[in-house]
Amino acid sequence: MEDKIIAENELGDWRRSHYSFQISNSVINQVVTVIGWISSRRDHGNVLFVQLRDRFGDTQILVKKKELSETIFESLKSLKEHSSIAIRGRVVEQKNSSNEFEIMPEEVKILSVSNKSAPFLTQAISSIGIDTRLDLRAIDLRRNHLQNVFKIRNTILNSIRGYLSDNYFVEVNTPKMIATATEGGAALFPIFYYDREAFLAQSPQLYKEQLTMAFENVFEIAPIFRAEPSRTNRHLSEAMSIDVEKAYVDYNDMMDYLDNLIRFVIQSINEKNQMELKSLGIDLPDMSRPFSRITYSQLIENLQNSHKYIRWGDDISPKLLKDVFGDEFYFITDWPASTKPFYVKSKKMDLLTDSNTGDDSHVLSESFDLMYGSLELSSGSTRINNKVNLMDNMKKKGLSHKAFDYHLRVFDYGVPPHAGFGLGLERLLMAILKLDNIRDATFYPRDIDRLTP
Template sequence: MNLDSIDDWVRTQYTSQVTPDLDGNEVTLFGWVQEVRDLGGLRFIILQDREGTVQVTIPKKRVSPEVLTKSDALQKRFSLGIKGTVKKTNMTKRGVEVVPSDIKIFSTATEQLPIDITGKTPANIEARLDARPLDLTLESSLAAFKIQHVALQAIRSFLFDKNFMEAHSPRIIASATEGGAELFCIDYFGQKAYLAQSPQLYKEELTLSFENVFEVGPFFRAEESHTRRHLSEFTSVDVEMAFANADNVMELLEQTINHTVSVVKEKCQTELTLLDHTLEVPTLPLRRLTYTQVLEDLKAQGVDIPWGEDITTDAFRVLGKIYPGFYFITDWPTHAKAFYIKPQDNNPQISEGFDLMYGYIELTSGGTRICDKTQLIERLKEKGLNPDSFKMHLQAFDYGMPPHAGWAIGLERLTMILTGIKNIREVTLYPRDRIRLTP
């Protein structure tokens, strides 16, 4: 088959912009063949682009021989350009069709596609991920990532309005950020280095200069868990705020969530309808539960967790049934939180750390940070970490470290909440987990 060049063709509309109001107008569309149907003297092409689909109707006796010949060769996922006239009709759901005057075929596709691109025959998640570039063309996949795009845009604009500066910290680091064993070790020119688990230490240091700072970027954890909500590479939205404590950043966080959900609900109704998901804007302030209260609530449901122990996934599922929406868990035991979370002044066994939950899903972790160097060294030792490994970070505390606090949102988990999708891999472009390194 001879393929065409784009030449001087320029898109005039996306498919979603082709409406009955354009009846009689000439348009130039680009996209891919989703379906081809023959019905006697008519041939129908469903043309798909990132904004949706439109029906291209070919009356075989009324189009040019060149257009008819081109349409004879079309198969699913062929890349096309269409020039044609918009026609109002009551024969399509959208009340519109395009009758082509010219067709360009830019590229072809294999006849046997690995998954059904119409979504009428669902494939399992592994088959979808193996063919991820194709899977992302499904309308449901596009809808999820449009929602993610709008959500991230809303978060960024909200933080900019709150006078936060965006930063970009290194991903190759010399020592563990969080401690623990969930680290990917790499060879850095013969020296041992690690992939960053979070930008935590850098964003704390940036409060010395930027004061209010945020970062959006990928981070890495050698996560052994293989569940519907864990990844080895994930996108984190991190915030750090100078001259602030946990209460201040909790208020900022709930405002951020409220704003983001409101914007998504307003701008993504088409996508939410396609995903059959109803989004409720949370009422502020969000519920605040202490760690101790949570243990009491669980005990009343027959789940007994001794004070000081971590809350298990099964226990969180029970808690999620009691509190199905957004809620904070505050006043965690100090030993259960990272070394940089500040213990309470009047009770050092309890920290100023918090989690923001949605049902049983942990969405955000945050808290007041330690700003006293001596106390931070003590906490490092308590967590079994060597202060010498953190000397470059500790020296920043000699330069007037302000009181500060912050949090981090997992973008993929937030997308699960916003879309109603239950598997985090479906809202990650190319997921990485314990068993998947491709595509």
């Protein structure tokens, strides 16, 4: 049987009078206007039960054939999920519940019609593969599961901004089109910038360091771009980074700030998102103790004592960390200077003797990574604020002084001691909500295989 053609109405002068959460005892027997999309419907012949979804939740619409024109009733009866409608009607109590309300429509506007059956159930975690879901991401984001995820994401962003602002940080914006690599890596996206080559920014690092000269304490929440050819469930080519930089402190101070920031975020979620947490079945991480700290050298020794094959100076794979740490926040500190970018300060007189080679030239750095289990969430450090030392470190890393002249020149004017960190928003959300795939922590993910939608 072919679908009937349903006429769509103009919005005209209709405007919403109430959101779903405002339908309560205070408006019983009043005429209200609600607008949204159909999340589900039940057809009982001459009676329809329609769930109308707005940004806060569902309102039940009780549609009786005998109380509407046949044209309007048949149109509503034919509508599929995801169609948008506006209802003007009277609020009544549901007969089978003393605490719920529904609306009996007196007028209806059909604003947009869904021509296909819903590809996903809005009430459940979808069994459809993530790539299929991402092809229709706007529809996917209507599912209850992701609605809850992104409401919590919104709380995270608001709480971070609130915490940093209350601690005298200034929110800044830095260029996303740059002339040279921030960290000297190869993982860059080149772009055409008028008549020359430029790159998408991997990090706001050098700019936020410079801004400490003017504002002391700065932060930025913005996208970063990494051309890493990775297909893991924890990597994105475009991610949101929370970058923080503060003058007159070192990396120990910044670990304290980051610890307190995460605690504030968890507290805010606990206060504002109980319904979402319950729906997701999530218990928030335990925040009763400060995050533990273990040095890189101590961790390597522990792994070696556990018969793991790893040498001092190696990166530490997530697989190795899974065997050591559970679902907890912790810092790995004092990484080898050779593994860190050129702007990271080395620890004075801190050398380590490699038991395998006898080499005592392994310089440590004033650096840290914040981890949750085996997932890296943040990296931070004390930065080099002496021009000669910075230039020496750039030379060791094989970087051209000329390429970074725009940055080096400000060091002639006394850059203050400073430290900071970058925190991945999607990874933080992944850790807190135990998401399996980082692509469900961002609206429209970009990775090695996906450039649309």
